Amino acid sequence: MQTYDLEADGLRGLNSALHAQKDGSNQTNWKVVNPKGSHAIAVGLDAPIEVTVTGSTGYYCGGMNQQATINVEGSAGPGVAENMMSGTVIVEGDASQYAGATGHGGLLVIKGNASSRCGISMKGIDIVVHGNIGHMSAFMAQSGNLVVLGDAGDALGDSLYEARLFVRGKVKSLGADCIEKDMRPEHLEILADLLERAGADAKPEEFTRYGSARKLYNFDIDNASAY
Amino acid sequence: MCGIVGLFLKDKSLEPRLGAMLTEMLVTMSDRGPDSAGIAVYGTDADDQAKLTVQSDNAAEDFARLDTDLAAAIDVEVSIRVKDTHAVLELSAAKVAQARQALAELRPGVRVMSTGDTMEIYKEVGLPQSVADRFEISAMTGTHGIGHTRMATESAVNTLGAHPFSTGPDQCLVHNGSLSNHNSLRRKLAREGVTVETENDTEVAAAYLTWKMQQGSTLGEALDSGINDLDGFYTFVVGTKDGFGVLRDPIACKPAVLAETDQYVAFGSEYRALVNLPGIEDAKVWEPEPATVYFWSH
Structure with missing residues (x-):
């Protein structure tokens, strides 16, 4: 276990040390102490290592x-796991706006609440809140x-393409072109x-699936008011 | 961007440290706005005495004998505390309007930053640390306070364009964002007899809230009507003599974090601003909801 004191040793040192890890590295476990809300912690990593931010x-x-x-043992500010390609990010607390934005792959787990624009423009990432x-x-x-x-x-899934949305609770309102859809066996799987x-304690049958009505894919003059 | 911090104390034992805590919070937000910085501090309330915080670009000349000149002009006892480009004049609350009038004639270069029973506003061009040092903010005692560091988008980078803005007694407002209907609202307020001094969008919002409160709204009610009447992006933090409020626009893209313990309510544009507050580890920390008024009072 490598321990890194962010307050004492600075952000650039941390990210350079993490970037230096390659597949097969024997420094597979990192603990970052004193994060104190700092920006860009553990950004751009590309190795199968585990980093815990305390x-x-x-x-x-x-x-x-x-x-x-x-692992973030606290809450995360705006844009956590933004543009993630693979791997896993787990936030024990809450996440601020645009969590997982534009993510291409990997799994983002938020154990508390996420605020606005969660998963905006997601491109393949899986997000569980x-x-x-x-x-x-x-x-x-x-x-x-x-x-x-x-x-x-409000406005869940506005102008949605092919991402699948599963919500167990209430949806305040659906955005343009987002509709409720049938839950088929492959979705339950x-x-x-x-x-x-x-690590979520819930049954797939309790959820409702939402997806795109595919009406806004191509411009149609009759839809002008929906833009 | 802009950075906002605010601290509303519930525990009186923290009051001597208000200025120091606010300064530390604001300095942490320096990289959100390097253009200018300002702080409003609500201090002790002396019976029947009011405070006028004034500013001058030519302080040495303007503030020399200002207390005696003003006392002679309006026949009242006046004391003065000079802090760099600002000075706080204390005089009978009944004489404030007269004092403002006399000031304009005696010292045309002097600008009134704020009036009120307890509030003092200090703001200048520069980084938060240098502004706080110039005005010795760290040594100030108070019940609540608001700080702002500005990255200018609307109107010039100068002292009058810095936040906080005050347009009414003991009322101040800071803003992160930009308003798109400030010109039409400025004209509307002018028709109602409310004038603003600068081209700045935030001052219009401050004037709007003051106008609503003059018509009998509480700060909370005034903020509520602001959701309909103010168009644009905003996270506002406002102060009154005994209250502290937060409001975000319905889109809520300007960041905001609140923390509450038995000892205080604290606001920061980012969590970073709050990390050194006492007991923050166990505080309730949350992001204020869009278009929702949060308000605390003593």
Whole structure:
């Protein structure tokens, strides 16, 4: 276990040390102490290592992650796991706006609530939120799965493409072109797997699936008022 | 961007440290806005005495004998505390309007930053640390206070464009964002007899809230009507003599974090601003909801 004191040794030192880890590294376990809400912690990692941040983080923690597992033992600021490619980011507390934005792959687990624009423009990432999510979540989401055990805020899935949205609680309102859809056996299977990997205590049957009505894919003059 | 911090104390034993705590919080937010910085501090309330915080670009000349000149002009006892480019004049609360009038004639270069029973506002161009040092903010005692560091988007980078803005007694407002209907609202307020001094969008919002409160709204009610009347992006933090409020626009893309313990309510544009507050580890920390008024009072 490598311990890194962010307050004493600075952010650049941490990220350079983490970037230097390659597949097969024997320094596979890192602990970052005194994060104190700092920005860009453990960004751009590309090795199968595990990083635990012992506190709350600022903007973009775990951004662009590949392969690594990053645990935040606190809450995360805006843009946690933004543009993640693979690997896992787990936030024990809450996440601020645009969690998992534009993510291409990997799994983001938020054990508390996520605020607005969770999963905006997601492109293949899987996001599991144990609590609630805020307004405009999954805006223009292209692929991947967003699973919410609690409630969703206004305009869920506005201008959605092919991402799957699963919500257990209430949805305040659906965005343009987002509709409720049937839960088919393959969806229950996807959901069961994600819930298990995210350590979530919920049954797939309790969720409702939402997806795109595919009416806004191409411009149609009759839809002008929906833009 | 802009950075905002705010601290509303519930525990009186922290009051001597208010200025020091606010300064540390604001300095942490320096990289959110390097253009100018300002702090409003609500201090002790002396019976029947009011405070006028004034500013001058030519302080040495303007503040020399200002107390005696003003005392002679309006026939009242006046004391003065000079802090760099600012000075706090204390005089009978009944004479404030007269004092403002006399000031404009005696010292045309002097600008009134704020009036009120307890509030003092200090703001200048520069980084938070240098502004706080110039005005010795760390040594200030108080019940609550608000700080702002500005990255200018609307109106010039100068002292008057810095936050906090005050347009009414003991009322101040800071803003992260930009308002798109400030010109039409400025004209509307002018028709109601409310004037603002600068081209700045935030001052219009401050004037709007003051106008609503003059019409009998509480700060909470004034903020509520602001959701309909103010168009644009905003996270506002406002102060009154005994209250402290937060409001975000319905889109809520400007960041905001609140923390509450038995000892205080604290606001930061980012969690970083709050990390050294006492007991923050066990505080209730949350992001204020969009279009929702949060308000605390003593």
